[in-house]
Each structure stands twice: as C-alpha cells, then as structure tokens.
Amino acid sequence: MSPSALPEGEPAPADGVLPSSAAVGAERRAFGVYLHVPFCAVRCGYCDFNTYTATELGSGADQAAYAKTAAGEIEWAVRVLGRSGVPARPASTVFFGGGTPTLLPVTDLALMLDAVRSGFGLVPGAEVTVEANPDSVDQFALAALADAGVTRVSFGMQSAVPRVLAVLDRTHDPKRIGQVVR
Numbered sequence: 001m002s003p004s005a006l007p008e009g010e011p012a013p014a015d016g017v018l019p020s021s022a023a024v025g026a027e028r029r030a031f032g033v034y035l036h037v038p039f040c041a042v043r044c045g046y047c048d049f050n051t052y053t054a055t056e057l058g059s060g061a062d063q064a065a066y067a068k069t070a071a072g073e074i075e076w077a078v079r080v081l082g083r084s085g086v087p088a089r090p091a092s093t094v095f096f097g098g099g100t101p102t103l104l105p106v107t108d109l110a111l112m113l114d115a116v117r118s119g120f121g122l123v124p125g126a127e128v129t130v131e132a133n134p135d136s137v138d139q140f141a142l143a144a145l146a147d148a149g150v151t152r153v154s155f156g157m158q159s160a161v162p163r164v165l166a167v168l169d170r171t172h173d174p175k176r177i178g179q180v181v182r
Contacts, residue, residue: 016076018084026086032093033116035070037101037109039063041133042171051099067108071115078119090121094128100156102136102145110148117149127151134176142180155180 013019040051082088094116101109109130116122129152130145137145142153158165160174 016080016083018080018086020085023085023087027089030092031089031120032095033074033091033120035074035094035096035101035112035116037066037070037096037098037104039066039099039103041100041103041136042169049099063104067104067111070112074112074115074119088120090123090126091116092123092126094122094126096130098131100133100136101130102132102141106141106144106148109145109150113149122149129154131156132180133171134180135171135173137180 036050038049038051040053043051043053078088094113096109096112113128122128128150130150131154133156137153145153155177156170157174157177158170160177162174165171165174
C-alpha cells in the first residue's frame with residue numbers, strides 16, 4: 001500500500017454511523033476513551049504527534065474553547081455509537097494525551113472528563129491518566145486533577161541529561177522531575 005492510499009476496509013458512511021461489524025462482540029470488549037489535547041508550549045523537533053504551539057494555530061483554533069468543543073464531540077460520539085448499534089458500556093480507561101494536556105486549566109480537563117462520565121459512564125476504579133510536562137504542573141494542579149478524578153499522571157521525561165534535553169527541544173529542568181513526582 002502506498003502512503004497516500006486509503007486503508008482496506010469499509011468506507012466511512014456520510015452519516016457517521018459505523019458499519020454493523022463495529023457492534024459485533026462489543027459487549028465483551030473493554031471500552032477506553034482517548035482525549036487528544038494538541039497544545040504544546042514548544043514544538044519538539046522529534047515529535048510526530050498532531051500537536052501545535054498557540055502561535056502555530058493562529059486565530060483558527062481557540063485553546064480556551066477546546067474543552068467545550070471536545071465535550072461536544074464526546075456527546076456526538078455517544079449518539080453515533082448508539083445509532084450504530086454498539087452497546088453502551090462504561091469506560092474502564094480514559095487517557096488525556098497530546099500535546100501537553102496540562103497546558104489547559106484543570107477545570108477544562110475536568111469538563112472533558114465529566115462529559116465522558118455523563119455520556120459513557122466510568123467503571124468503578126477506572127484508570128484516568130493525564131500526560132504532563134514536568135513544567136506544566138505544580139502541587140496545586142496535581143491536587144486539583146486528583147479531585148477531578150484523575151488517578152494517574154504520566155510525566156514526559158525523555159532524559160535527565162540537560163544537553164540531551166536541549167537537543168530534543170525539551171524545556172524542563174531534570175531536577176524538576178523528582179520535585180513534581182513527590
């Protein structure tokens with residue numbers, strides 16, 4: 001398959017409804033939700049993810065409105081899955097990835113998580129993970145994330161060697177890792 005060719009499979013229908021094969025066996029599969037937050041303070045040279053700094057996006061994307069937009073997309077996904085015959089079931093995992101989700105205010109991340117809770121539900125003890133840059137959180141933000149229902153934080157630490165971090169365009173101080181983990 002050439003890089004520009006569409007993958008094999010059924011074409012996506014114009015109404016968004018999934019093919020009937022999506023519902024087959026769904027009740028036996030765990031259900032997880034990935035919430036992508038594409039914002040970064042600095043665009044790292046090695047990164048291949050769909051991420052942007054605020055200046056790269058310009059006026060066409062409003063970081064302040066992102067959480068509300070994402071919550072609307074979650075509501076839409078609930079409707080599409082229902083219309084597609086996929087049985088409703090609560091999420092066992094929620095993962096906020098990016099980018100740096102913790103560049104958004106904790107209240108925005110909580111709004112998105114609340115949309116998952118109200119739309120899909122969460123299993124008791126669900127794992128809720130947020131990716132964070134060591135420089136994008138402090139003890140108050142981490143406490144607020146826990147209060148919102150986050151159970152796990154994944155800190156982006158590509159190296160503890162300052163010159164390696166500089167080559168990777170990472171902005172955090174290696175000494176900060178231990179502080180933020182504590």
